[in-house]
Amino acid sequence: MSSERVAAIVLAAGKGTRMKSERPKVLHRVAGRTLIRYVLDALARLSPARTILVLAPDMEAVAQEAAGTPVAIQPAPLGTGHAALAAYPALADLIAGDRIDDVLVVFGDTPLLATATLAAMVEGRRRAPEAGIVVLGMRPAEPGAYGRLVCGKDGMLEAIVEAKDATAAQRRIGLCNSGVMAIDARQLGALLAAIGTDNAKGEYYLTDIVAVARARGLPCRVVEAPLDELVGVNSRADLAEAEAIMQRRLRAAAMEGGATLTDPATVFLSADTVIGRDVTIGPFVNFGPGVAIANGVEIRAFCDIAGARIADGAIVGPFARLRPGTEIGADAHVGNFVEIKQAVIGRGAKANHLSYIGDAEIGAAANIGAGTITCNYDGFSKTLTRIGEGAFIGSNTVLVAPVTVGTGAYIAAGSAITRDVADDALAIGRAQQIDKPGRAKIIRKMKTAEKLARQKKVQG
């Protein structure tokens, strides 16, 4: 999908006061990705000639998140029309050089918008009779505070009226403004300049641009899109709604791609989760960012996985936690109550119960016994544990890093390993067992006699 004669303006300078947050609204996340990233990605797939992001002066963090996108600063939040005007000079050369036909204006707080919808708007504007403006419309169950789209008998758009400025009759209109517009690039400058502040909020409303265009004889039209693309995030409740919609989309895509989700509603994915074919994901599994799962993998119930790569045929969980930097080799098994961080687990290796493996390299087919712990941190720095191919680490072993266990080596259960172990060696790092024949019987007799003496004393 490529529309090179299109430029875009993304408005994100608003305060977002309804979020009650220290963080700029567009840096809040849905499925692990910021709102602004979704909008910029949806636009990027359209290959516009240029995208300008409009920010307030104190939004350095947003500029960083959008790195590479040119920014225009709106000095004060005087309304959406004022914000769009702030971006105009950054597009003036494209317009003067006749290099674009359309300018898309998109809000930074509308993360679910699809590229196909943006393309349909551009196509809708160019269709004869060519329109000055196309507005993306929607029909929410409760139109509430949304601007209403006032259409003429011919179905063409006449004006957008903000709810606060609408008459009772206008407020009954179900067709609402989503905020997205496609505007004839050649008209943009003059239309924006003509917007005033004669309204309930005393702001420059971008929505007034439609009445301005109509007054100049330019036809305007509405393109409609499904509601679940147009949720505008203004509050935490909206954020949760956007998250729910995005999760439904991601789960559907995972299943479409050949994964079985036993109970999809309890699986939480990130926007970037990659899932192969014939993957089975049990109930209550959470994927943070940066997870890639190859084919034939089984993720059992109650796992938390982030920043991990899992190769073909591996089995993970139930109750496993994989943290960033984890690489699980093909056919490896990671079982219950195992936490892995910054570690490579070789092909066919097993860590099935109650372990912490951090900053480690575990060779192919190695067996990590229950309760094995890598001591990777001394309070100052992290150090590496290396375990060779086919090594066998007995239960309840403590591996004090930096330490290397050779290929095929055995570690006796209950060992504290503080030195390197050679290939094929057996290391036993625990106190010697001492046996005292008959001693238990003597102790029992002694203790019983003491108890009887105490009882007598109390009665006497």
Ligand code: UD1
């Ligand atoms: C706006 C529309 C309304 C529409 C609704 C859809 C106007 C006047 N109203 O209302 O018709 O139904 O969106 O969600 O356009 N922004 C700036 N600078 C400003 C003000 C806002 O950059 O001075 C940005 C915000 O960061 C935000 C976007 O513009 O990304 C929309 O602003 P918001 O305050 O959310 O507008 P709504 O009240 O939702």
Ligand code: MG
């Ligand atoms: Mg809004």
